[in-house]
Structures are given as C-alpha cells and as structure tokens.
Amino acid sequence: MALVEIRDVHKSFQRDTQKIDVFTGLDIDFAEGSFTALMGPSGSGKSTLLNLVAGLDRPTQGTIAVAGSPVSAMRASELAPWRAQHVGFVFQSYNLLPVLTASQNVELPLLLAPLSKKDRQERVKLALDIVGLGDRADHFPRQLSGGQEQRVSIARAIVADPTLILLDEPTGQLDGKSSQEVLALLQRLNAEFKKTIIMVTHDAHAAEKAKTTLHLEKGDLIEKRPSGAMAAL
Amino acid sequence: MRFLPLVLANLRRHKWRSVLTTLSVALALFLFASLRSVVTTLDANSRFGAANRMIVQNATGIVFPLPMSYAARLQATPGVEAVTWANWFGGRYGDGKRFFANFAVDPESYLRMYPEMVIPEDQKQAFIRERTAAVVGKRLLEVFGWRVGQDVTLQGTIFPGDWTFTIRGVYTPSNRSIGDDAMMFHYDYLYERFQNRVTPGWFVLRIADPGRSATVAKTIDDGFRNSSDPTKTGTERAFQAGFMTMWGNVRLLMGTIGTAVVFAILMVTGNAMMMSARERTGEVAVLKTIGFTDRTLFVLVMIEAALIAGTGAFMGLGGARALYGLADTNVLGFLPGFHVSDGTLVFGSGIAVLLAVASGVVPAWRAARLPVVQALRKVE
Numbered sequence: 001m002a003l004v005e006i007r008d009v010h011k012s013f014q015r016d017t018q019k020i021d022v023f024t025g026l027d028i029d030f031a032e033g034s035f036t037a038l039m040g041p042s043g044s045g046k047s048t049l050l051n052l053v054a055g056l057d058r059p060t061q062g063t064i065a066v067a068g069s070p071v072s073a074m075r076a077s078e079l080a081p082w083r084a085q086h087v088g089f090v091f092q093s094y095n096l097l098p099v100l101t102a103s104q105n106v107e108l109p110l111l112l113a114p115l116s117k118k119d120r121q122e123r124v125k126l127a128l129d130i131v132g133l134g135d136r137a138d139h140f141p142r143q144l145s146g147g148q149e150q151r152v153s154i155a156r157a158i159v160a161d162p163t164l165i166l167l168d169e170p171t172g173q174l175d176g177k178s179s180q181e182v183l184a185l186l187q188r189l190n191a192e193f194k195k196t197i198i199m200v201t202h203d204a205h206a207a208e209k210a211k212t213t214l215h216l217e218k219g220d221l222i223e224k225r226p227s228g229a230m231a232a233l
Numbered sequence: 234m235r236f237l238p239l240v241l242a243n244l245r246r247h248k249w250r251s252v253l254t255t256l257s258v259a260l261a262l263f264l265f266a267s268l269r270s271v272v273t274t275l276d277a278n279s280r281f282g283a284a285n286r287m288i289v290q291n292a293t294g295i296v297f298p299l300p301m302s303y304a305a306r307l308q309a310t311p312g313v314e315a316v317t318w319a320n321w322f323g324g325r326y327g328d329g330k331r332f333f334a335n336f337a338v339d340p341e342s343y344l345r346m347y348p349e350m351v352i353p354e355d356q357k358q359a360f361i362r363e364r365t366a367a368v369v370g371k372r373l374l375e376v377f378g379w380r381v382g383q384d385v386t387l388q389g390t391i392f393p394g395d396w397t398f399t400i401r402g403v404y405t406p407s408n409r410s411i412g413d414d415a416m417m418f419h420y421d422y423l424y425e426r427f428q429n430r431v432t433p434g435w436f437v438l439r440i441a442d443p444g445r446s447a448t449v450a451k452t453i454d455d456g457f458r459n460s461s462d463p464t465k466t467g468t469e470r471a472f473q474a475g476f477m478t479m480w481g482n483v484r485l486l487m488g489t490i491g492t493a494v495v496f497a498i499l500m501v502t503g504n505a506m507m508m509s510a511r512e513r514t515g516e517v518a519v520l521k522t523i524g525f526t527d528r529t530l531f532v533l534v535m536i537e538a539a540l541i542a543g544t545g546a547f548m549g550l551g552g553a554r555a556l557y558g559l560a561d562t563n564v565l566g567f568l569p570g571f572h573v574s575d576g577t578l579v580f581g582s583g584i585a586v587l588l589a590v591a592s593g594v595v596p597a598w599r600a601a602r603l604p605v606v607q608a609l610r611k612v613e
Binding site: 051054056057076077080081083084085088089091095097098099100101104108109111112117156160 | 235236238239242243245246515516519520521522523524525526527528529605606609
C-alpha cells in the first residue's frame with residue numbers, strides 16, 4: 001500500500017525571465033514501510049521532491065498525498081502542524097540549534113504536541129537511547145562529533161513518532177565510520193520500527209543500504225530498482 | 234511556558250549583546266523616570282501650596298527685595314489676616330558641596346504662618362527667644378550629624394562673612410510642599426549686621442477667604458503700582474508653579490531629552506533584534522520544517538523582544554523608584570518630595586511595551602514570512 005502518492009506532478013521555477021521546469025508529470029509511489037534512496041545528478045530534482053513531499057514547497061500542478069492527506073492542497077497553516085505530526089526531516093548539515101542541548105534539540109517537535117513535560121522527557125530519552133546517545137543528552141552540539149550530531153538530528157526526526165522520515169544527504173558530511181553508523185541506524189528504524197524512509201543521496205554506498213533506489217535525471221524517473229544489499233538478500 | 238527554554242537559550246546565544254541591550258533599555262528608562270519625575274514632582278509641589286496663603290514679591294523678579302514698610306500696608310489690606318516675610322540668605326556650610334536652602338525669617342509670624350512646620354513647643358520658644366538661634370529641617374540635621382544646641386557657622390555669599398547660629402529647634406514638615414532640609418534664622422540678626430542692605434525678599438500673607446484671592450492680589454498690586462517697587466501678588470500655589478518657570482521650560486526640556494533617549498534606545502534594541510533574527514534565518518527555516526507555525530515563530534521573537542524590554546524596564550524603572558525612595562532624594566533642596574510616581578511607572582511601562590513591539594515586530598514578521606525552501610538552500 002502506498003504511503004506517498006505522487007500523481008502528475010509538475011514543478012517549475014521562475015529565474016529572472018526564464019522558466020525552469022523541474023518536473024513535468026512525475027508519478028511515483030512510496031510504499032508504507034519502504035526505505036528508498038533517491039539518487040541523481042545535481043539539479044535532477046531530488047531535494048525538490050523531498051520538499052514537495054514534506055509540504056515545504058507546492059507543486060505547480062498535480063497532487064501529492066501522504067497517508068491519505070492531500071499535502072499539495074493543504075493551506076500553509078495546516079501544513080505546519082501536519083508536518084510536526086507526520087514528517088521527520090534530517091538535513092545534510094544536521095541543523096541542530098547550537099544554543100540547545102542534545103535533549104532540548106530532540107524535544108523541539110514535541111513542544112508542538114499536547115504532551116506533559118514528563119511525557120516529553122520520556123520520549124526524548126527513548127529517542128536518544130534508540131540512536132545510542134542516551135549519555136549525551138546534556139551535551140551541546142559543539143561538544144559532539146559530526147556523526148553524533150547527525151544521530152541527534154535523527155532522534156529529533158523520530159521523537160514525534162512520524163509516519164515518514166525524509167533525509168537530505170544525511171551522510172554528506174560524515175566520515176566513513178560515522179556514515180556506516182547512521183545508515184545502520186536508518187536500517188534499524190525501517191526494519192524494527194517500520195518507519196517509511198526516503199533518503200536523498202549522492203553516495204552509492206549509502207544508497208545500497210536502502211531497499212529501493214530511484215534514479216532521477218532532469219526531473220524524470222529513469223530507473224527504479226532494488227538496492228544492492230537488499231537485492232542480494 | 235514550554236517554549237521559554239528556547240527563548241532564553243536564544244537570548245543566551247550572544248550573552249553580552251543581550252546583557253548590553255537590556256542594560257541600555259534599563260538606562261534609558263531610568264533616565265526617563267528621573268527626568269519625568271522632576272516635572273511631576275514640581276507639578277505635585279505646586280499643587281501643595283495652601284489655598285489661603287499668598288506671596289507678594291517684587292514685580293521685577295523674586296531676586297529683587299521689597300521695602301520693609303510694605304508690611305504695615307499689607308497688613309492693613311482688606312481680607313489680609315496676617316503678614317510675615319523672609320529673605321534668601323544663600324549661606325554655605327563646610328566645603329559647600331551640600332547645598333541647602335537657608336532663609337532669614339521673622340520667627341513668630343513665620344511659624345504662625347506655616348503650621349505645617351511641626352516643632353516641639355519648647356524648641357519653638359527657644360528659637361523665638363534667642364536672636365542667633367536657628368531651626369533646621371529633620372533631614373538636614375541628620376545629613377550633617379548636627380544636634381540641638383550645636384553652633385553652626387555658615388559662610389555668607391550674598392551677605393559675606395561667617396555667620397554662627399545655634400540650632401535650637403528641629404522641624405518636621407507635615408506636608409510635602411515644605412522641604413525638610415532648610416534652615417531658618419532670625420531676620421533681625423541679619424538686619425543687625427547689614428542694616429543698609431537688608432529688606433524682605435518676599436512677603437507671605439494669610440487671607441481670610443481663599444475665594445477672594447484675586448481681589449486681594451489686585452488691591453495690593455494696584456496700591457503699589459506707582460511706587461518705586463511695584464509688587465506681584467499671587468497665591469502660594471501660583472508662586473510654586475511660577476517657581477517652575479525659573480527652571481526655564483522644564484517640561485519641554487525634560488520631554489525632549491527623554492524622547493531622544495527613548496528613541497535612541499529603540500534604535501539600539503531594534504538593531505540588536507534585527508541582527509539576532511538575521512543570524513538565525515537558517516534556524517527559523519529548520520523550526521518551520523519541524524512544524525513550527527508562522528504564528529508560533531512570530532510570538533517567540535516577540536517574546537524575546539518583550540523579555541529584553543521588560544527586564545530593562547524592571548531594572549530601569551524599578552531601580553529609579555528604589556534609588557530615589559531609599560536615598561530620599563531632594564535634588565539640592567529644590568525638589569522636596571522628589572520621587573518616581575506610580576504614573577511615571579505606568580508611563581515607563583507603556584514605553585517598554587512600545588519598545589518591545591517596535592523592536593520586535595519587524596524581525597518577528599520576517600521570521601514568520603520566511604520562505605522556508607529558499608532559506609534552507611542557504612544553510613544546506
């Protein structure tokens with residue numbers, strides 16, 4: 001069953017007088033519980049697709065639905081609370097707030113939910129334990145390594161128990177060992193916690209950890225295949 | 234409340250900038266409270282004058298004296314019940330750094346005229362009996378550590394020489410129009426040493442019917458119109474109010490300075506808030522991605538501005554109130570009862586609210602309207 005349904009999506013940008021078409025009638029489904037790597041050269045529309053699915057941007061034409069919610073038709077005031085509840089977002093450069101501790105950063109999405117302080121603290125602790133940073137709760141981002149920062153960022157993405165986790169180049173700034181740890185964590189989230197994951201990456205090794213890899217080029221889906229490791233299973 | 238740690242963390246981001254911005258708001262509102270209190274205290278004091286007392290001064294100005302012979306003519310004016318007189322002495326004590334008012338007065342008639350000067354009866358009689366005696370305000374006694382019976386020597390400025398007085402009484406004012414840090418001594422003592430140069434500086438009248446003060450004033454001034462020293466007569470309240478004009482246009486001056494200070498601080502605070510918001514463009518985009526609504530972000534930035542303005546207002550206005558209250562400030566004896574009024578606190582708090590809104594609304598609006606995709610492109 002498709003969790004994310006993208007139907008006949010067009011997206012174009014206006015740059016000065018020039019109109020740039022990113023998508024011209026894109027159709028993709030992302031199944032519930034899938035772990036998909038989105039690959040493609042720069043400018044192929046990977047991040048734009050992620051933004052559209054997260055409701056951060058709107059298609060020029062077409063529809064996008066996530067778990068039955070018509071994301072592309074929602075008003076801005078509806079999208080923010082929807083995102084807080086249903087989407088976890090992980091950035092390439094972590095984007096933790098430097099003035100907050102790891103636990104405070106993870107707690108941010110929960111501030112928007114009607115939870116007591118005790119409930120929030122329990123969930124934060126659980127999320128940090130899942131990413132293996134329970135003992136770093138009171139550390140500020142500057143006191144953490146890049147890999148640890150990204151794991152805190154993932155904890156922030158999962159703490160509200162979202163339906164969908166979107167990652168934009170999550171290993172782009174990490175060394176090999178940290179990348180492996182983060183990818184292993186994502187696999188665990190997908191396998192153990194049944195999270196649907198869409199990950200934009202340039203890294204073929206990272207893509208191999210996903211169940212499915214989609215190749216985009218100039219806004220068109222040119223290939224969809226099972227990822228290497230998964231295909232071998 | 235749940236967002237408070239986030240707001241406080243943002244304020245701690247550039248600790249010194251937040252501290253200095255808050256201090257500048259505090260200083261501005263402290264200055265505002267101080268300047269406005271000069272005006273409100275003068276206003277309040279001008280309303281304290283007794284309705285049944287009138288002041289007769291030289292029409293040319295308060296610094297020009299009047300002939301002593303006027304006393305009898307004033308006493309004979311219909312509607313006048315009592316007359317007394319006083320003379321500004323202008324003596325200095327010690328190194329002269331601590332100024333206080335000192336007058337030569339006719340003791341018996343002056344104390345009858347001013348029942349608000351509360352003096353124990355035995356001290357009052359001692360003062361009246363002894364020609365070199367003086368009475369001093371309670372605060373003055375405390376400031377200099379004087380005691381009753383002590384000899385005190387003033388250096389004359391208008392009337393040169395050393396003038397030694399024996400403190401025989403201490404008065405406590407029963408209302409705020411009478412300062413409690415003045416000294417009064419015998420007019421006769423001054424007259425003895427400077428017969429040719431001393432005449433009363435002004436006369437004080439008590440009238441039978443305050444409702445006829447205008448008629449009494451006209452009668453007196455008309456009577457002296459063609460004399461060598463024409464008079465200007467008015468109620469004590471009008472005299473007190475007129476005293477304000479001796480300061481120049483205090484209201485305009487204080488108002489202009491106060492407005493300039495507040496406006497300057499608005500610029501400083503606004504600039505600090507704008508810088509802070511600009512630095513956090515990426516973080517605002519991240520918060521929006523997480524699910525923070527435009528309204529929530531608007532409110533969070535406004536709360537930051539409000540915390541800075543509110544803390545500054547608490548420190549500045551509260552500090553002024555506490556400082557002037559504890560120090561019992563009297564501004565060199567010219568402003569008895571000087572204090573920061575409740576009205577000034579309310580006005581200052583209003584300015585703080587305006588400051589918060591004016592400095593916070595632009596960065597808050599920008600944060601709320603930030604296009605998240607473009608902002609993310611910059612930070613990613």
